[in-house]
Each structure stands twice: as C-alpha cells, then as structure tokens.
Amino acid sequence: MDKPDLSVQLGALNLKNPVLTASGTFGYGREFASVMDPGLLGGIVVKGISLKPMVGNPPPRIVETPGGMLNAIGLANVGLEAFLSEKLPWLQKLKVLVIVNIYGHSLDEYGAVAAGLKGVPGVAALEVNISCPNVEQGGMAFGTDPDMAARVTERVLRETDKPVIVKLSPNVTDIRVIARAVEKAGAHAISLINTLTGMTIDIEKRTSKLANGSGGLSGPAIRPVALHMVRQVVQTVRLPVIGIGGIREARDALEFLIAGADAVQVGTANFVNPGASLDIISGIEKFLMEHHIESVKEIIGTLKN
Amino acid sequence: MIEASTEIVFNKRVAKNTFFMGFRSEPMVNVAKPGQFVMMRVRSSIDPLLRRPFSICGVNGDVLLILYRVVGQGTAILSEKRPGDLIRVLGPLGRGFAFPGKAVQPIMVAGGMGIAPLIFLSLTLARKDQHFLAGYGISAEVVPPDQLGIVGLSPAIATEDGSQGHHGRVTDLLESVLSNAKKIPSAIFTCGPLPMLQAVRRIALGKSIPCQVSLESTMACGVGACQGCAVRKAPRFDGAYAHVCQDGPVFDAEILDWEVM
Numbered sequence A: 001m002d003k004p005d006l007s008v009q010l011g012a013l014n015l016k017n018p019v020l021t022a023s024g025t026f027g028y029g030r031e032f033a034s035v036m037d038p039g040l041l042g043g044i045v046v047k048g049i050s051l052k053p054m055v056g057n058p059p060p061r062i063v064e065t066p067g068g069m070l071n072a073i074g075l076a077n078v079g080l081e082a083f084l085s086e087k088l089p090w091l092q093k094l095k096v097l098v099i100v101n102i103y104g105h106s107l108d109e110y111g112a113v114a115a116g117l118k119g120v121p122g123v124a125a126l127e128v129n130i131s132c133p134n135v136e137q138g139g140m141a142f143g144t145d146p147d148m149a150a151r152v153t154e155r156v157l158r159e160t161d162k163p164v165i166v167k168l169s170p171n172v173t174d175i176r177v178i179a180r181a182v183e184k185a186g187a188h189a190i191s192l193i194n195t196l197t198g199m200t201i202d203i204e205k206r207t208s209k210l211a212n213g214s215g216g217l218s219g220p221a222i223r224p225v226a227l228h229m230v231r232q233v234v235q236t237v238r239l240p241v242i243g244i245g246g247i248r249e250a251r252d253a254l255e256f257l258i259a260g261a262d263a264v265q266v267g268t269a270n271f272v273n274p275g276a277s278l279d280i281i282s283g284i285e286k287f288l289m290e291h292h293i294e295s296v297k298e299i300i301g302t303l304k305n
Numbered sequence B: 001m002i003e004a005s006t007e008i009v010f011n012k013r014v015a016k017n018t019f020f021m022g023f024r025s026e027p028m029v030n031v032a033k034p035g036q037f038v039m040m041r042v043r044s045s046i047d048p049l050l051r052r053p054f055s056i057c058g059v060n061g062d063v064l065l066i067l068y069r070v071v072g073q074g075t076a077i078l079s080e081k082r083p084g085d086l087i088r089v090l091g092p093l094g095r096g097f098a099f100p101g102k103a104v105q106p107i108m109v110a111g112g113m114g115i116a117p118l119i120f121l122s123l124t125l126a127r128k129d130q131h132f133l134a135g136y137g138i139s140a141e142v143v144p145p146d147q148l149g150i151v152g153l154s155p156a157i158a159t160e161d162g163s164q165g166h167h168g169r170v171t172d173l174l175e176s177v178l179s180n181a182k183k184i185p186s187a188i189f190t191c192g193p194l195p196m197l198q199a200v201r202r203i204a205l206g207k208s209i210p211c212q213v214s215l216e217s218t219m220a221c222g223v224g225a226c227q228g229c230a231v232r233k234a235p236r237f238d239g240a241y242a243h244v245c246q247d248g249p250v251f252d253a254e255i256l257d258w259e260v261m
C-alpha cells in the first residue's frame, strides 16, 4: 500500500499533516531544532505574543503534579516588535506553517497585535488566546464570558487579513456556549483546550508551590477532559476544530481525530520527549497503513457512539 | 545538544543517599563543558512526567558522569538503575563556567551536591594553585574523590555537625583562605544551597573578586522553550528575568537580584 495521505484542511489552511506544536511549549520553533526537525510538523504555534514585551511571573513558575504540571509563566514573551525582527525570520526560512498565538489585556491590545501582524509574510494564521484576564473588567478572563469572547473575536477579525483561530479556555461551565459565540462572531476555526486552573500546596511551608498561587494544569492528566470538550464543541459548531490537551502518543492524537478534531496540538509532551510530535506523525501514518486507510481525513469524526 | 537513549555503565552509592552514575555517549562527551547539565528521563511512564536536571560531574573516555542525591521519587528511581539499563538523556545544556584567562588561585566553593559541576571544573582548570572547599551537613554525606575514581583532588571539608574536617560552614573555610592568600584570587566559582550561595557572593563582593554561581530552579524543558526556570536579574535590568537553563545555570553573581532569590 502507498503511504497514506496525512494532509488536512483547516478552513483555508492546508496542513501537510494534522500535528502542530502548542503555544508556550515549543518556544519560537528554534529551541528544539538541534534534536528534531520542526520543518516536518504540520505547523508550529509560537508562544503567545503581546503588544509589549512581558517579563512574566516571579518564580517558582512550574511544579509537577500527578501526570501533569502546573505553570504560571505569566505569558512572558519578547513582544510583537522583537518577535517580528528576531524570531520570525528564522521561522520563515523553515518553510513550515507558522501560527502566531496572540493575547492582550484589553480589546485594544488584541486589536493592536492583530494589526501588527497584518500582511506579514510567513504568518499563516492567528490563534487568539482568550484565557487572558481582562484588566478593564476586573481581571475576569475574556474566554469565560460569551459576550467578551465574541467581542475579542470580532476585534481581531477586523484588524487582520489572516484566518483567525480562537483558542478556548476550559475554565467555564459550558464550553458550547463560548464556542457558539465565537462561531457567530466569525472565527474561522476553534482550538481547545487551554490549561485548567489548579493549585498545589507545600504542607511544610503552608504556601502554594507556585509564587502566583494558582497555575494552569497541562499534560496527560487533562486529556480525558480535553477530549470530552472537543467532542462537545465538534457537535455544536460547524467550524474546523484543533484538539489540544495531554497528547503524547499517536493513539492519543487518534482519539481526538476520531472525536472530530481536524488537527491536534502537542504541548507538555515536547518537554518530556522533544521528538514526541514527530513520533505522533509517524504513529498516525502507521495506524492508517495497518488499517488500510488511504487518508487521515477518513477517520476524522468517525466516533460511532 | 543531543537527545539519545544511552547505556548506563555504572551507578554506585558513594555516600549517604548519594549516587555516582556513568552513561555512555561519545557525542555528549565531545561537547560537554564544566557547568553544563543534562535532563534525564528517569522512566518512560507519566509518573514522574518531567525530566530531571543534573550537572555534568565529569567525563571518562566516552562516559558522561553525574553525581546525585536521592531527594524524591525521580532520584529514587534513578538510584535503582543497573549497568546495561538504557536511559534517555538530553544534553549538554546551558552555559557553563567562563574561564578567566589567567585565573590565579581560583577557588571552588561547594555545598552538598553543588560539588558535582565544580569537580568537572576543577579537573578541567587543572591548576596547582586552586582551592577546593566542600561543605556538607554530616560526615556520612561527604563524597570522597577516590570513590569517584579521581586522584589528586582533595577538597578541604567542612561539616556543620563537626563530624569531619572543619566544624562549621564552608564559608568559614573561604574566609580563612582569603585572609591567608598572598595574592587576591581572581575568581570564585560556587554551587550549592541558596543561603550558601548568598553568603559566598557577599564575601566575594566584599573583596571585589568576580564570582560565578551555578543555580538551580524548577525546569520543564531545559532548552528555553517553556520560560519556567526564571530568576530575577539585578534591579538595573528593570525586573527582567534570566532563564537558568539557557542563560545559566552559571551566572556572574552580579547579574542576579539577590534580594528576591
């Protein structure tokens, strides 16, 4: 049998395979390049970019938890200007699909980052992180309110010429409500999930193990939650969906594809095994060959019950 | 930087809760520098999930050496490995020690497992006029260099309970070396628990001796991708952070903000 076709379509985006690396877990694409070829990826989602550079939270910023980790990085990043001048040129040479994850603390900031990336060659799409606190609304995350989520989506759409993927927060009562709101606002695709808020305590010191108090849980521990939310969203909207959360092997990625995700992102697993995303690509290929399936598209959304 | 499955050559107990491990990797040996570290995947399951960082303690032929203390689950699993077992290693990582051109009487100040990178440094500098000072809690923790197969390295020992060597802190040894020195030493290299690093840095600053510290922090990736390993830079850097895995683990002490460590 010939090698199966791994390409997938995410609205206007053509991916050579359905495996991307998740924002914040793969730096600006270059960090792991000496031990794995990022050019083989379906795409790279870079660290969340804000208008101005952000130094991030005080340490400790990360702590391991059973089957996962909590992070409170505080969205530390180089800022839009340095991203464009220092980080993007290397990615452009790589000839890999680059998606820029963006965030802001106000609607204006989201709009300004999107505007700054307008027309920039080598940026295939924007992924909008709406898990960020809204400083104008008492710090409540944009992504926990359907109205705010819709307004961020509209604002970014107005300022950009690129496909817009909205990345949903799982820290909500009903994720379908948010998914519906961003679809209505015009988003081109949805990705989920971002991290689940959690904490852990040092019982000797009686302090949170993270200087920030709470942090975002990621890794294998969150996978069943992520999968269920992806399923809920796939059944709610018509948009392409990217599944994220705890994926570390091909079989995990296949669960998300069968649930109806058109592509997946690999996050925390990169830290454990820098080659995880490439292993997942070859593992999906092997699965398809073993099952005599010619294209990965044939398994997307084939959940039977 | 290399990521490989490597073969463990030996893994032996050398002091209380302290193990010395060698694993084969010629490509890593060829590029390893004192002060650099490796990230080890102690087990392929998800518990523990993340890799564990360890300083490179030296090289021997095509074998890379680490020295570690069992403090939790990951190091306990590591201590049970046998010769012939395979282990995935990522490294060498980070920026090691900078060697000042004509280092006069370089001083190495180690606390506990902080001895690991300083052994590699000391063997690489190979200076007759160097001082190697090592502090421990109790004598059972003292790592004798001959247990590591190292000849010609005899650190001055301090133990806090007085069971071996000087009764007190390693910084007492540092003070006395400095007050007896005929020439001002041109560099101090230190690694160990934070309070000790703080004390060493204060002494070095008082004598205007350049001081390089090797720091630890919690790490997820080890390569600069996660931003998890931040340490605050000195106030003149406007609250910016450095990243231990990439900008360090070895830092010029005066780059760092010692008030918030």
Ligand SMILES: Cc1cc2nc3c(=O)[nH]c(=O)nc-3n(C[C@H](O)[C@H](O)[C@H](O)COP(=O)(O)OP(=O)(O)OC[C@H]3O[C@@H](n4cnc5c(N)ncnc54)[C@H](O)[C@@H]3O)c2cc1C
Residues within 6 Å of the ligand: B037, B048, B052, B053, B054, B055, B056, B066, B067, B068, B069, B070, B071, B072, B073, B074, B075, B076, B113, B116, B117, B215, B216, B217, B218, B219, B249
């Ligand atoms: C750059 C670098 C180099 C290091 N070099 C060495 C070395 O040469 N030899 C050595 O023995 N150790 C070294 N460490 C520390 C070592 O990585 C930790 O002791 C180890 O990760 C603990 O894993 P664990 O699963 O056994 O413990 P865990 O279960 O993760 O933790 C158990 C206890 O150990 C403490 N601990 C965990 N991680 C660290 C840490 N990074 N630093 C200090 N305490 C920690 C925790 O607070 C906890 O109390 C280094 C750390 C860094 C960042």
Ligand SMILES: Cc1cc2nc3c(=O)[nH]c(=O)nc-3n(C[C@H](O)[C@H](O)[C@H](O)COP(=O)(O)O)c2cc1C
Residues within 6 Å of the ligand: A022, A023, A024, A025, A047, A048, A071, A073, A075, A101, A129, A167, A193, A194, A195, A217, A218, A219, A220, A222, A244, A245, A246, A247, A265, A266, A267, A268, A269, B226, B228
């Ligand atoms: C250290 C770290 C930093 C992250 N930074 C971002 C970020 O800047 N923007 C964002 O949208 N998501 C960020 N995330 C969330 C991940 O992209 C991903 O949604 C989440 O970790 C779940 O996937 P995983 O279980 O595969 O890691 C970060 C996650 C981690 C662990």
Ligand code: FES
Residues within 6 Å of the ligand: B218, B219, B220, B221, B222, B223, B224, B225, B226, B227, B228, B229, B243, B244, B245, B246
């Ligand atoms: S450990 Fe990930 S950036 Fe340093």
